Amino acid sequence: MDQSDQESETSPAWMAEDSKHAYFMQQALAMGEKALETNETPVGCVLVYNDEIVASGMNDTNRTMNGTRHAEFIAIAEMLQKYPKSALQSTDLYVTVEPCVMCASALKQYRIRSVYFGCPNDRFGGTGGVLTIHSDRSIDPPYPVYGGLYRKEAIMLLRRFYIQENEKAPNPRPKKNRDLNTKFDDEESAS
Numbered sequence: 001m002d003q004s005d006q007e008s009e010t011s012p013a014w015m016a017e018d019s020k021h022a023y024f025m026q027q028a029l030a031m032g033e034k035a036l037e038t039n040e041t042p043v044g045c046v047l048v049y050n051d052e053i054v055a056s057g058m059n060d061t062n063r064t065m066n067g068t069r070h071a072e073f074i075a076i077a078e079m080l081q082k083y084p085k086s087a088l089q090s091t092d093l094y095v096t097v098e099p100c101v102m103c104a105s106a107l108k109q110y111r112i113r114s115v116y117f118g119c120p121n122d123r124f125g126g127t128g129g130v131l132t133i134h135s136d137r138s139i140d141p142p143y144p145v146y147g148g149l150y151r152k153e154a155i156m157l158l159r160r161f162y163i164q165e166n167e168k169a170p171n172p173r174p175k176k177n178r179d180l181n182t183k184f185d186d187e188e189s190a191s
């Protein structure tokens, strides 16, 4: 059997549905779902310390009219109410969308242990999507990033949000742009 074909179609073991990583990302997705219900860009996250969720966050920029209220910042603030800043060095972040440049930088300053994300952030990503702040060695130490865990679920949350937003717009775009796209590039190419 062709080894490379095999690898491209199966996910790494840490992504297995019964792994702890999958469980934590499911909780992050639940936060994203909650954001969607309140008309926020559906991004959710949890912080995991000693294998336990100690804080969670969802995007809150619309309600607060504050562009820095990203899920990551909210979760960090919650954790810092109960733990010293140093605890973040032993903490992992699970977030549905790759952290943006701002959050990637904050996570670095707090010395997050590692970051797991769902889908990449092609427009604002700070951990490989646009910039690679996580691996930059100039200021704070780098942190490892693992992407692709529940990627499709994270993308579907965003797609549902953009459709919902467009339907509320004064001049909605043509109907064909409002249908929920449930296809993914890799599936299209595989079929």
Ligand SMILES: [Zn+2]
Pocket (backbone or CB within 6 Å): 070, 071, 072, 099, 100, 101, 102, 103, 104
């Ligand atoms: Zn951010």
